[in-house]
Amino acid sequence: MAIEITTPQGVTLQTEGKYCSGNITVIPKLQEKIININGDVVPDEGYAGLSKITVNVASAPVSGYVIGEPFDVELDVDTWNGTTYSELIISNYKEGPYGVQVGLPTNSSAPEMQAVIEAALTIVQVRTLVASDDGTTPQRIALTFSAVKQPTTSLKIALFGLEAV
Secondary structure, X not given: OOOOOOOXXXXXXXXXXXXXXXXEEEOOOEEEEEEOOOOOOOOOOOOOEEEEEEEOOOOOOHHHOOOOOOEEEEEOHHHEXXXXXXXXXXEOEEEOOOOOEEEOOOOOOHHHHHHHHHHOOEEEEEEXXXXXXXXXXXXXXXXXXXXXXXXXXXXXXXEEOEEEO
């Protein structure tokens, strides 16, 4: 007969006057643990289970992620110099506080997405171009991209982390 112990207080076996002179109380030996890493938590040898687990694992900072609406652009295939795309200039925008990241537009077709994935784009330089004193040229941002594989077609991408000025 199996006896399940579902509480840390244990169970009392009603044995008095049947098998022995008193009841037998069975209490599991439980352990408290403090953990500092992600992963499975199991009791050490000699313990039946865990009574308390204190978790001291830092969470990922939400502020470190680039958020905001995507800014869709197309990198023309003829503008690539090998695996470098020099200076995509976008007027009236600046880099947000958490940087700029490359993503895929929500309306991309499968071949368009595959082309971006195969290129494995990285933004290698972000420059802010200040507005002219006379106001004829607005503030702009200049982005230089690098690709692992030279694109053979124009790439439709989404930029995240741009802020309007």
